[in-house]
Amino acid sequence: MIGGFDVGPDRIVLGLFTGLTYGLLAVGLVLVYRSSRFVNFAHGAVGVFGAAVLGRLVGDGVLPYWLALPVGMLAAAAVSGAIELSVVRRLRHRPRVIGMIATLGLSQFVLVLALLVNSSGASGPAFPAPPGMPSFTIGNTPVGPAFTAMLLLTPVLLVGLAMFLKRSRFGLAIRAAADAPDAATLNGVTAARMATLAWSIAGAVAAFSAILMAPTQGTQSIESLGPALLVRGLAGAVIARFSSVPIAFGASLGIGVGEQILLSGQSSGGLVELALVAVILVALLAQPARARRDGEDGGWGRIGAPPLPAAHQRVWLLRNLGRVVAGVGFAVAAVLAFVISNETASVLIAIIGFTLVGLSIGLVTGVAGELSLGQFAFAGIGAAVSVQVSVRTGNLFLGILAGCAAAALAAVAVGVPALRLRGLALAVTTLAFALATSTFLLRQGWLLGDGAQVPKPRILGHTFDLATDYYLFALVALLLGLWVTANLRAGAFGRILVALRDNADAARAFTVAVPVRVLQAYAVAGALAGLGGAVIGHGQTQLTVNTFPASASIDVVATVVVGGITLLGGPLLGAFLIVGVPGFLELDIIGQAALTLVWLVVVIALPAGLGGPVLWLRDRIAALIARGRDAPVPSATDEMAGPTQAASSGGPITLPPRTVPLRPAATGEPLLSVREVARSFGGVRAVAGASLDVAAGEVVGIIGPNGAGKTTLFEIIAGFTRPDRGAVLFAGRPVTGLSPQRRAGLGLVRSFQDARLFATMTVLETVMVAGERTAPTSLVAAALGATAPDQAKRRRAEELVTLMGLAPLADRLVGELSTGTRRIVEITCLLALEPALLLLDEPSSGVSQTDGVALGEVLRRIHDELGVTMVIIEHDLPLLARLADRLVAMDGGRVIADGTPQEVRTHPDVVRSYLGTDHAAVNRSGVPAQRTTVPS
Missing domain, CATH: 1.10.3470 (ABC transporter involved in vitamin B12 uptake, BtuC)
Known part of the structure; x- marks a missing residue:
């Protein structure tokens, strides 16, 4: 005994037995996650359903235990596969959290079905134990046939599962579809079908775990096994980062041992769940930080509440329709x-x-x-x-x-x-x-x-x-x-x-x-x-x-x-x-099942929930009230009115005075200094000791073939990737350890290749987000409804949007815009940030040749009229020739040339690595570049 807990060999052995079943649960969760980047919160309930099927078949004498076991596993496999096919797949175009929430409802529905199948809902001594399995005693602890079955059968199931995944055609297809779905599809593997198969296998494994665990749960009802089982499996899967089956299984063994030790205490109520929270927290905190959302697929725009058109909002009643309805509703509720x-x-x-x-x-x-x-x-x-x-x-x-x-x-x-x-x-x-x-x-x-x-x-x-x-x-x-x-x-x-x-x-x-x-x-x-x-x-x-x-x-x-x-x-x-x-x-168990089914249907059929019909009614009423006053709303074709060309001509671009003065570099020192930075990903050296100096007011272009390390270098400079070695200085200040937002706050601002920005926000709202640098939002003021700070941000955003020729699109969602227009929106946001240095990552990517020329004019005006220093990654060499004072060429993660555009373009290493094999890129913008002769 240690601290009132039994840590003897009998407890450890029992813990290992229990951990075997938890390990199988974790394995199922990992399989599902790897196949569809999704956590099935109905996983434990599916296992309980399989146990209920076996309990009913054996209890009623329909089948002997060893024949009922595969039947129960197949029933759970069918339910799990049906969940993926009929619910998860239907929700794939919506935010992933919606699908996971649907599985939460399904977990309740499946548990109710389990109670309908086996109305006694019993576990413990009343639940069938595997016959023919020996019983024995370790120390003073009896080991029943269920524990023995765990010990003997779990390795068999694991070996069979491993052989299936590694050797069989379907197993290889599941792994291929999980690791590279696009490549698997090109090779004739249907990723969606493989996901359904993986879910079905996981369901069968969950049933196996629940069936062997049910006789060991004392007087606990079978209904309560769902969430408890799920959390125990989740803990092992989290430790394994939802990726490694062996780690998930091994961690679950440890969880099983820890649970048995905690249960041996005199006052153990809730200690197991508390320990699971601690294990999950420690496991999560010990994992490497993930800057980007893993596999997030968006879809929020499909379930949002679109605002009324701007013309409708000019009508007082429509602008305040929500408040009016809420006021009437509360008045009626008070009278009740x-x-x-x-x-x-x-x-x-x-x-x-x-x-x-x-x-x-x-x-x-x-x-x-x-x-x-x-x-x-x-x-x-x-x-x-x-x-x-x-x-x-x-x-x-x-x-x-x-x-x-x-x-x-x-x-x-x-x-x-x-x-x-x-x-x-x-x-x-x-x-x-x-x-x-x-x-x-x-x-x-x-x-x-x-x-x-x-x-x-x-x-x-x-x-x-x-x-x-x-x-x-x-x-x-x-x-x-x-x-x-x-x-x-x-x-x-x-x-x-x-x-x-x-x-x-x-x-x-x-x-x-x-x-x-x-x-x-x-x-x-x-x-x-x-x-x-x-x-x-x-x-x-x-x-x-x-x-x-x-x-x-x-x-x-x-x-x-x-x-x-x-x-x-x-x-x-x-x-x-x-x-x-x-x-x-008063709802009985069937009524509860029906209610759960109703709300699941609502989730699947109505993207905006019950509020969807309400929004439809709102729009119909608004159309009636505003009839005769409505102004035309910009259509998709209006977007091509030419924001790029509009931004490239017109009056001078002006920015308000800096709210945070930039700390100037010492006289003669560069504004940006990158010193011998290096970064490897696994065995790949993306950047290998690159150095770069950029003077204030300079425009520097970075060129190089794909895989040269250009974007990774930008990631390091902007703070999104930490270098393995080296240093970054901005305005004489070391910034290597600063976050991207801190660097942007100093005036070191970057763009992105895809210019995705914020798909469910309007152009004006997106520019207002960039205004956070000069006017940060106060949580208290926002909660109290103070509008003055936000109105100032809106006015500045409207000014910039108009200046860049985007006024007709101010109320359009960014996700609806073309790449070229999004690029102009991004540049508008960069202007709102009051930058000192801009890192532009392939600004002409996805832009037409005509718009590319106009984009170059916009960038030139920003530099000339605002004095903004620029570092530009670009494959369009004529565009760089019009913009850049100096070119830097990279290959293999290193700088191979640095000088004037003409010097770099004719450098032998550059010709060999880049220009000599891509004349289309050289002449992309229609301004002929000097033809480079490739040495034979």
């Missing part, structure tokens, strides 16, 4: 307090509480694009702290404030790993945290313990004892939550979060402080969840842990998606369906 019963009021209070928590998910997921599965855990923390502080101080409002603050701090602490690993980190961490909160944290005496008496609100001498009275108090809290959320979503803070969601790298290049803004989003969302928890908590007579189960975190996510994840009123619409229907109607 005087006509409804206490039972009805209690249901409405629950709807309000879920809506407030849902608003937090709408902010984190619908706006910022990060999936959180622990918001109801934060609500529980907020409720518990609010009650405790209210009791001790006698001040309800101080208690609610403390509850919101506690929930905000918890959300920030749990969300820290998402700062390093974009995508799945927050979802996995918060799911584990939700389980640990309900099983351990809230059970502590200083929070809820065995239950806490709840003080009722008392205002102006009136105590809100009755549910109908308290409903009015909850309604005020909802109004406050909606007001703050609306301010944040509609203002500059919401715009920043959308920018981070659409393209985090571009946002960083525009000086957006990503860690600060992400943590602010988590904190605000946590505070909103805490407010919702306080509303729910103070509506109870006695508050217990059962009020905030882990499953409620999934329910509240469902309310947001069903109502419309990008809509402010989406959580309210979804709460009426998912919370209101079972609250007003």
Whole structure:
């Protein structure tokens, strides 16, 4: 015994047995992720369904155990494959978080199906154990046949799975489709079919795990095995970074051993879940930071709420239509307090509480694009702290404030790993945290313990004892939550979060402080969840842990998606369906299954949720009201009106005075100095000791063949990639260790090859994001609805948009524009940043020859009239010849020539590596370059 825990050999052996099944779960999760870059949150539930099928077949004597085992595995494989085929694949053009949320609903639906198949829902001694397996004792611990089956059968399944993936035609196809889907398709492998096959195999493996684990779970119901199994498998998969099957399996063995040791303690309730949270946090923090969102496929524009046309918004009623509808709605809701019963009021209070928590998910997921599965855990923390502080101080409002603050701090602490690993980190961490909160944290005496008496609100001498009275108090809290959320979503803070969601790298290049803004989003969302928890908590007579189960975190996510994840009123619409229907109607298990099926259909069929028909009705009403006043909206053909040509002619470009003076370099020192930087990726040396000096006011062109290391050098200079060695100095200041946003704040600004920018934002909004450098947004001001700072940013953005010939497209989404027009939008954003030095990465890429000439004129004017220093990577040599004072040629990650354009163009190494093999690039822009003779 160590510290009250048994670490003897019997516990370790039992832990290894249990870890075998966890390892199989993790293997299934890795298979699914590698095949489709997707986490199936129904994975554990699918395994439980397979176990339910076996339990029913064996329990009713339909089949003997060893024949029922493959049947149960096949049933789970069919369910898992059907999920991928009928749900996940249908949602592939929407944001990935929507598909993962759909699997959360499917997990509940599949668990209900499992209970319908095996109504006893039993595990432990009542669940069939594998016959013919020996039982024995290790120390004082009996080892039953289920553990023995784990030991004997798991290696067989693993070896068979490994042989299938490495030797069989289908296994090789699955691996090929997972690693390189495009290349696999060219070789005749259908990646979509291979993904379905991988999901089916994972489902069968999950069933195998659940079947062998069910007899070992004591009196735990089969329904509760779903989320618990999932988190244990997720922990191993996270340690393996969802990529390595052996690491996932080995880590799961360790998790199994740790679980058995923790369960041996006298007071082990919730310790396992708490330890899983710690393991996941440590694993995530230990992994290398990932600057880019892994495999993010966008799609937010397909589910968003398009604003009314600008002409419609000139009509006061249409401009304020949302406020008018909300005001009428709240007036009607307030009147209801005087006509409804206490039972009805209690249901409405629950709807309000879920809506407030849902608003937090709408902010984190619908706006910022990060999936959180622990918001109801934060609500529980907020409720518990609010009650405790209210009791001790006698001040309800101080208690609610403390509850919101506690929930905000918890959300920030749990969300820290998402700062390093974009995508799945927050979802996995918060799911584990939700389980640990309900099983351990809230059970502590200083929070809820065995239950806490709840003080009722008392205002102006009136105590809100009755549910109908308290409903009015909850309604005020909802109004406050909606007001703050609306301010944040509609203002500059919401715009920043959308920018981070659409393209985090571009946002960083525009000086957006990503860690600060992400943590602010988590904190605000946590505070909103805490407010919702306080509303729910103070509506109870006695508050217990059962009020905030882990499953409620999934329910509240469902309310947001069903109502419309990008809509402010989406959580309210979804709460009426998912919370209101079972609250007003008594639903049996079949009714619960039907309700879950209904909201799944809504998610699949209505991209904007229940808010979609509401938006359609809004647009019809707006069209009727504005009839006769509407002005034409720019069409797709209007885009080609020539923003590039417009920007290349006209009046002088002017910028406001610098708000942060640039620290000048010492006399005679270059503005930018790159010294012997090197960077390798695996065994590939992308940059191998490159050096470069750029003087203030200079235009330097960088040329070289593909793979020469040019873009990687830019990444190092701009701070998006850290060099293995070497240093970067800007204006005499070492910046090698600074983030991209810090460098952009100093005036070292870069562009990107693809000029993607922010697909779901308008041109004007995109330029306003770039205005963050000169006028950073205050979170407090944004939450309170202060508009003056944002209006100043809007005016400056409008000035630049007009100046660059983009005014007709100001309200068009960037994702709808051609590459050439996006390039001009990007340059407009760069101007808004007040740069000192521009790093332009192939600015003519994707631009027509005519627009390429005009683009050169724009860049020349920016340099001549603003004195902006430029470093340009470009394959269009005539364009560089018109712009550059000096050319630098690279090959193999090194600088091979540096001098005037003519000197570099005729350098033998340059001719050999680049010019001599690409005359099309030499003459691309129609301005003939001097013909270079290639030595024979």
